[in-house]
Amino acid sequence: MFYRENGQFKTSYAADQAVFPILQDRIALAALLFVLFVVVPFTFSDFWLNSVLTPTLIFALAAIGLNLLTGYAGQLSLGTGGFMGCGAYACYKLTTIFPDVNIIILIFLSGIFAAAIGFIFGLPSLRIKGFYLAIATLASQFFLEWAFGRVAWLYNYNASGAIEVPTRTLFELPITGPTATSATRYLVVLAIVLVLTFVASNLVHGRIGRAWMAVRDMDIAAELIGIRLLRTKLLAFTISSYFCGVAGAMMVFLWLGAAEVESFDINHSFLILFMVIIGGLGSIIGCFMGAIFIWNLPILLRSTFGGLIDAATVEHISFMIVGALIIFFLIVEPHGLARLWQIAKEKLRLWPFPY
Amino acid sequence: MEILFNIFIQPFIEMFTAPDLLIQVLWEGFVSGTLYALIALGFVLIFKASGVFNFAQGIMVVFGALSLVGLYSLGVPAYVALALCILIMFLLAATVERFVMRPLVNQEPIILFMATIGLTFFLIGFGEFVFGGEPKLMITEELGLPTGSYDIEAFGGLIILQQIDISAALIAGAMVAALAVFFNKTRIGRALRAVADDHQAAMSVGITLQQIWVIVWFAAGIVALATGIMWGARSDVSFALQIIALKALPVLILGGLTSIPGAIVGGLIIGLSEKMLEFYWGPMLGGSIESWVPYFVALIFLWFMPQGLFGERIIERV
Numbered sequence: 001m002f003y004r005e006n007g008q009f010k011t012s013y014a015a016d017q018a019v020f021p022i023l024q025d026r027i028a029l030a031a032l033l034f035v036l037f038v039v040v041p042f043t044f045s046d047f048w049l050n051s052v053l054t055p056t057l058i059f060a061l062a063a064i065g066l067n068l069l070t071g072y073a074g075q076l077s078l079g080t081g082g083f084m085g086c087g088a089y090a091c092y093k094l095t096t097i098f099p100d101v102n103i104i105i106l107i108f109l110s111g112i113f114a115a116a117i118g119f120i121f122g123l124p125s126l127r128i129k130g131f132y133l134a135i136a137t138l139a140s141q142f143f144l145e146w147a148f149g150r151v152a153w154l155y156n157y158n159a160s161g162a163i164e165v166p167t168r169t170l171f172e173l174p175i176t177g178p179t180a181t182s183a184t185r186y187l188v189v190l191a192i193v194l195v196l197t198f199v200a201s202n203l204v205h206g207r208i209g210r211a212w213m214a215v216r217d218m219d220i221a222a223e224l225i226g227i228r229l230l231r232t233k234l235l236a237f238t239i240s241s242y243f244c245g246v247a248g249a250m251m252v253f254l255w256l257g258a259a260e261v262e263s264f265d266i267n268h269s270f271l272i273l274f275m276v277i278i279g280g281l282g283s284i285i286g287c288f289m290g291a292i293f294i295w296n297l298p299i300l301l302r303s304t305f306g307g308l309i310d311a312a313t314v315e316h317i318s319f320m321i322v323g324a325l326i327i328f329f330l331i332v333e334p335h336g337l338a339r340l341w342q343i344a345k346e347k348l349r350l351w352p353f354p355y
Numbered sequence: 356m357e358i359l360f361n362i363f364i365q366p367f368i369e370m371f372t373a374p375d376l377l378i379q380v381l382w383e384g385f386v387s388g389t390l391y392a393l394i395a396l397g398f399v400l401i402f403k404a405s406g407v408f409n410f411a412q413g414i415m416v417v418f419g420a421l422s423l424v425g426l427y428s429l430g431v432p433a434y435v436a437l438a439l440c441i442l443i444m445f446l447l448a449a450t451v452e453r454f455v456m457r458p459l460v461n462q463e464p465i466i467l468f469m470a471t472i473g474l475t476f477f478l479i480g481f482g483e484f485v486f487g488g489e490p491k492l493m494i495t496e497e498l499g500l501p502t503g504s505y506d507i508e509a510f511g512g513l514i515i516l517q518q519i520d521i522s523a524a525l526i527a528g529a530m531v532a533a534l535a536v537f538f539n540k541t542r543i544g545r546a547l548r549a550v551a552d553d554h555q556a557a558m559s560v561g562i563t564l565q566q567i568w569v570i571v572w573f574a575a576g577i578v579a580l581a582t583g584i585m586w587g588a589r590s591d592v593s594f595a596l597q598i599i600a601l602k603a604l605p606v607l608i609l610g611g612l613t614s615i616p617g618a619i620v621g622g623l624i625i626g627l628s629e630k631m632l633e634f635y636w637g638p639m640l641g642g643s644i645e646s647w648v649p650y651f652v653a654l655i656f657l658w659f660m661p662q663g664l665f666g667e668r669i670i671e672r673v
Contacts, residue, residue: 132657134468135607135650138601142650143647150640266601270472274469313484316481317480326470327474327477330462330469
């Protein structure tokens with residue numbers, strides 16, 4: 001009833017091409033941002049900020065990275081965890097080499113190292129396609145995992161083999177390390193995620209995104225209409241790894257506080273892949289939905305059944321439920337939560353009339 | 356200079372000065388190669404008949420082995436437990452077909468692939484829920500499998516061949532032969548190949564897709580059970596086996612996703628190269644390079660043959 005576009009005329013090309021063409025959408029988005037930036041940090045408890053909101057945002061960013069590659073450019077990758085690790089270890093090395101540079105800049109820079117690694121491991125995509133490529137990306141995952149554990153230079157030769165986050169400040173306020181409050185860390189994560197989401201959204205709506213989608217739909221046809229496959233595919237790998245790298249750096253520096261090899265293992269890659277598939281391939285908003293769903297479902301299960309049965313059993317049952325739900329979702333809506341959201345909006349535009 | 360020496364000369368000197376060690380390493384490579392080939396075989400069976408990349412093959416290996424050990428610990432005699440396990444694998448195949456494959460018919464390959472990852476998660480949770488997470492011992496002796504070893508003195512050293520490894524290799528060989536006969540000579544085998552070629556054409560000549568799927572998943576389940584027994588006998592039965600099963604993936608792409616001989620040859624190439632590189636070149640890089648070397652070997656092969664050694668050449672048209 002309130003979600004109508006009557007009277008909203010598009011009088012310019014810019015208005016016609018807008019990502020959010022409907023006024024109500026823009027109002028809702030502004031309200032959501034206001035709540036996220038102003039209301040949430042002051043009212044939510046540390047548990048919510050630390051275990052729910054911050055990781056959800058970080059994983060959403062990683063999911064966007066993977067979605068650019070898999071959902072838009074059509075190259076299935078199972079190496080997300082490794083690329084996130086690249087970002088994290090690069091950021092760790094950068095903080096030790098340049099202790100005076102602002103941490104936010106370093107987080108953005110660390111993505112570049114992940115992008116370089118992604119570029120190298122994207123090279124096989126020129127020859128190899130489909131599942132063959134998916135398995136080839138596992139090479140990067142296992143190689144990087146091995147490197148994080150074995151190359152002592154990466155973790156500054158410390159005995160534990162883990163990386164510890166030093167305290168760094170922004171405007172005299174600690175944002176990383178043990179002294180930073182969860183609210184400041186949450187705000188920094190939120191800001192970085194929003195900036196990069198904006199970048200991603202512009203990428204996929206522009207020329208580059210269209211080239212990616214053409215390659216995804218049929219790479220030979222794309223080549224025939226003049227898209228250079230080499231450049232397009234490698235660009236997808238590079239940019240995707242950049243996003244994953246920044247997400248990895250944030251995961252360690254702004255959420256976990258310390259990390260070791262296990263933080264970036266193959267299960268991690270699958271987790272991100274689940275988010276992308278459940279959220280919807282080829283949809284930015286789907287990444288957020290997927291991250292919210294996949295990350296918070298086990299937390300919800302734990303808090304619901306936590307008191308009734310012992311912890312190990314809850315863990316097993318939540319595995320079963322997540323597995324079953326993934327299958328269920330794939331059967332009911334293979335295009336993910338983003339499509340459900342779209343359908344709901346279409347229905348809402350006509351409500352309460354059937355058509 | 357020294358690095359070049361270490362890479363190109365030192366390992367070969369070691370090979371020639373200690374041939375007994377070389378043979379031992381080659382044997383180890385051969386045995387793990389056959390076991391990788393067995394897992395890869397399970398993947399290939401399902402991929403050939405339904406175009407589904409079945410990620411759950413690894414957990415099916417664990418699941419089969421765990422139910423065998425679990426049934427035995429309940430007091431069921433070993434051979435009865437084995438028979439019951441085969442029944443369990445059949446039920447699993449039927450359930451998967453009914454609740455996962457059938458509703459997802461005609462979906463894109465990536466969706467089906469994701470569904471099998473979902474299945475993997477479900478089975479991990481289910482297996483841990485029913486059998487518990489701790490590692491268990493495989494009932495090797497009770498199944499009548501040999502456990503001793505042959506110690507052969509040769510080349511001025513001792514070469515140890517575990518009997519369980521020999522039987523693993525024999526069973527793998529027998530299984531491959533049986534599957535080859537099944538695929539090429541029987542009525543069902545021919546139907547399977549028809550489905551693999553073209554779902555719709557197969558249906559139009561009266562082949563029931565559902566039945567075929569149950570049969571392939573069941574066959575893959577039996578292969579998984581055999582792999583689980585063999586691998587369980589070498590180490591023990593735990594969920595870590597599922598990670599080892601990922602090693603079968605480079606085997607798959609090396610041999611080609613649709614080729615049974617490819618799985619065998621790929622398995623042997625990966626097994627041998629992995630052990631050789633780990634033993635002679637691994638220490639130079641800091642060890643444990645087994646985890647990624649197979650993928651790189653497979654990648655190098657793929658660079659020249661993008662469909663694997665025996666994969667079908669895909670002709671792409673716009």
